[in-house]
Amino acid sequence: MAYLPNFIFALILAYGIWFFARNIIRLKKIIAIGRDVDLSDNKGERWKNMAMIALGQSKMVARPLSGMLHIIVYIGFIIINIEVLEIIIDGIAGTHRIFSGIGPLYGVLIGVFEVFAILVFAAVIIFWTRRNISRIKRFWSPEMTKWPRNDANNILYFEMILMGLFLVMNATDTPFQEMNSGNWISQYIAPWFSSIDEGTLHYIERTAWWLHIIGILGFLNYLYYSKHLHILLAFPNTYYGSLQPKGQLDNLESVTNEVKLMMDPNADPFAAPADDQEAEPGKFGASDVQDLNWLQLMNAYTCTECGRCTSECPANQTGKKLSPRKIMMDTRDRLEEVGKAMLANNGEIVDDGKQLLDDHISREELWACTSCNACVEACPVSINPLSIIMDMRRYLVMEQSAAPSELNNMMTNIENNGAPWPYNQMDRLNWVKE
Amino acid sequence: MNDSIKVPTMADFMAQGKSPEVLFWVGCAGSFDDRAKKITKAFVKLLNQAEVEFAVLGTEESCTGDPAKRAGNEFLFQMQAMTNIEILNAYEIKSIVTACPHCFNTLKNEYPELGGNYEVVHHTQFLNQLIADGRLSVEGGHFKGKRITFHDPCYLGRANQVYEAPRDLIKKLDAELVEMKKCRQNGLCCGAGGSQMFKEAEEGDKEVNVERTEQALETKPEIIAAGCPFCNTMMTDGIKAKEKEQDIKVLDVAEMIAQAKDL
Numbered sequence A: 001m002a003y004l005p006n007f008i009f010a011l012i013l014a015y016g017i018w019f020f021a022r023n024i025i026r027l028k029k030i031i032a033i034g035r036d037v038d039l040s041d042n043k044g045e046r047w048k049n050m051a052m053i054a055l056g057q058s059k060m061v062a063r064p065l066s067g068m069l070h071i072i073v074y075i076g077f078i079i080i081n082i083e084v085l086e087i088i089i090d091g092i093a094g095t096h097r098i099f100s101g102i103g104p105l106y107g108v109l110i111g112v113f114e115v116f117a118i119l120v121f122a123a124v125i126i127f128w129t130r131r132n133i134s135r136i137k138r139f140w141s142p143e144m145t146k147w148p149r150n151d152a153n154n155i156l157y158f159e160m161i162l163m164g165l166f167l168v169m170n171a172t173d174t175p176f177q178e179m180n181s182g183n184w185i186s187q188y189i190a191p192w193f194s195s196i197d198e199g200t201l202h203y204i205e206r207t208a209w210w211l212h213i214i215g216i217l218g219f220l221n222y223l224y225y226s227k228h229l230h231i232l233l234a235f236p237n238t239y240y241g242s243l244q245p246k247g248q249l250d251n252l253e254s255v256t257n258e259v260k261l262m263m264d265p266n267a268d269p270f271a272a273p274a275d276d277q278e279a280e281p282g283k284f285g286a287s288d289v290q291d292l293n294w295l296q297l298m299n300a301y302t303c304t305e306c307g308r309c310t311s312e313c314p315a316n317q318t319g320k321k322l323s324p325r326k327i328m329m330d331t332r333d334r335l336e337e338v339g340k341a342m343l344a345n346n347g348e349i350v351d352d353g354k355q356l357l358d359d360h361i362s363r364e365e366l367w368a369c370t371s372c373n374a375c376v377e378a379c380p381v382s383i384n385p386l387s388i389i390m391d392m393r394r395y396l397v398m399e400q401s402a403a404p405s406e407l408n409n410m411m412t413n414i415e416n417n418g419a420p421w422p423y424n425q426m427d428r429l430n431w432v433k434e
Numbered sequence B: 001m002n003d004s005i006k007v008p009t010m011a012d013f014m015a016q017g018k019s020p021e022v023l024f025w026v027g028c029a030g031s032f033d034d035r036a037k038k039i040t041k042a043f044v045k046l047l048n049q050a051e052v053e054f055a056v057l058g059t060e061e062s063c064t065g066d067p068a069k070r071a072g073n074e075f076l077f078q079m080q081a082m083t084n085i086e087i088l089n090a091y092e093i094k095s096i097v098t099a100c101p102h103c104f105n106t107l108k109n110e111y112p113e114l115g116g117n118y119e120v121v122h123h124t125q126f127l128n129q130l131i132a133d134g135r136l137s138v139e140g141g142h143f144k145g146k147r148i149t150f151h152d153p154c155y156l157g158r159a160n161q162v163y164e165a166p167r168d169l170i171k172k173l174d175a176e177l178v179e180m181k182k183c184r185q186n187g188l189c190c191g192a193g194g195s196q197m198f199k200e201a202e203e204g205d206k207e208v209n210v211e212r213t214e215q216a217l218e219t220k221p222e223i224i225a226a227g228c229p230f231c232n233t234m235m236t237d238g239i240k241a242k243e244k245e246q247d248i249k250v251l252d253v254a255e256m257i258a259q260a261k262d263l
């Protein structure tokens, strides 16, 4: 019976990790629904971007207050995880504070953790206040419906509780307090428990310890369902983020082949495509998630719903329906829908009669975009909402001929006169004489 | 004012068996839009003054395809691009200057993959180079000490990281450059990009150009400087909407340099 706690611990740990791994595999399969793109180039530059943007949080500080607070939470989160390693070993081996054997350094480590725990706690309270009391505008846009708002708060509560448990666990750990090294913060919390007898104190300490590790496993498994997935996906997402100038929009290769054929007088329209040429893709642009590429889909899962993109968007600022954050959230929602059905159907995509276009993202939103790249610039994790907007416009125009009529006029003019206005190409030099 | 300008075409150069230093890509706005034509002429005057051997394509130039591409019509874009590339390559064009950031972006970033490889610069970069090479001088003229704010065109700034070239020119006019709260990579769009120029805006509570004009007005400028014919139109309309057209002018950076030299 002495090994029962160890056994239970190992069981909980294994289950937590298994469930997490299962979700990550699901996630990979769902992202793979997207079209393939080869992003294996420029590894050096990509690593650099990841180091700067994800690890170094370089984009976060564009907004100094939330940026600094986020960095505190982020660093706190990472280093406190070292403590989790000790908890895991203790839990399995039945030891108590196994790392304390390393001497005075242990005290320093735990002391630093405690300081971060209290800083994280404070930062999270400020975050909560900004969201719920100051009601900063970008957290209350129409797409921030009940679940996204709850999700954000859930995470904050999670962090408050985890940090609280960590400090309580240390404060009620009598041997640790007696050691009097590393209890930089918890020594001030310990007196709150001074009237409690030894036995109960130990009981509280054990409870805090168990809840802490269970909480961490719970947190880990909450990620998949949350905008908090960004703490993992920010890394690959910034790695694969575009290296081109922001103004550069990809040229659709399938169109290039067709245009070349049309323009080449010697081309044989009935010639079989060369072997290295891919089979004609059936569709131009995107009306649903499977028409997007995997990076765009990963973008959707990475989105933190912070709304920095939307608050910089000229269309959104002037009251239009378009919100680049909503584009990303809709893409994720639809992707989840398609992905779940697909996984339940042996990996085959199920036609549910719905699509990303119209059922989630309206045409009005798509046509309001000025392609100004403000959203792309603002995103702290290298998400490109504009690329999805453009792919959906392409579908509307090339597959549906459904551009607004003024744009159709503009395009007819280009076709006929080589200018977006109805002027004759032969008059192009008239300005010299005017 | 000296209104005689020399604008040789590529065909002229070809006929003489010569090739120009640079091709001036005028663009559709620069060719047809009344306001933008003034910018085109101002730039040409500067080129003439600096004795730059440039040429235009004239009637052989056609839309780069940018508005079609941003509207989603990749077919039309690539048709335009390939037609233009055929002509540019036939003339063995190596370098291009343009006063339109949309043409600039498309020629520079989207043509190479389709077989059009040129060195492309924006006219503000080109003018800076002329000054650096001692081929063109700048005087403050009546711009000396004027409060000028510069509106970053999205396709020059964020899209291609060109922030300093137009500002350097304004500073050379001995003017007081005042920045809007939203400038450089955080600059707000004028509202014309992504083909919005050619359609009514979606329903909202304000026009983007009015919002941007208000941001510009916060700096209490005497002149709003632009580097794009479309931004120019949008900001001019914004100023009109705010009934400020008597007090505040919207000018392209090239126009200011030319006017300061009494060209």
Ligand code: SF4
Pocket (backbone or CB within 6 Å): A309, A312, A313, A314, A315, A316, A322, A323, A324, A368, A369, A370, A371, A372, A373, A374, A375, A376, A385, A386, A389
């Ligand atoms: S690119 Fe489009 S969606 Fe993004 S900020 Fe500009 S207008 Fe908004």
Ligand code: SF4
Pocket (backbone or CB within 6 Å): A302, A303, A304, A305, A306, A307, A308, A309, A310, A324, A325, A328, A378, A379, A380, A381, A383, A385
């Ligand atoms: S796309 Fe980027 S900036 Fe926009 S909400 Fe998501 S994470 Fe934030």
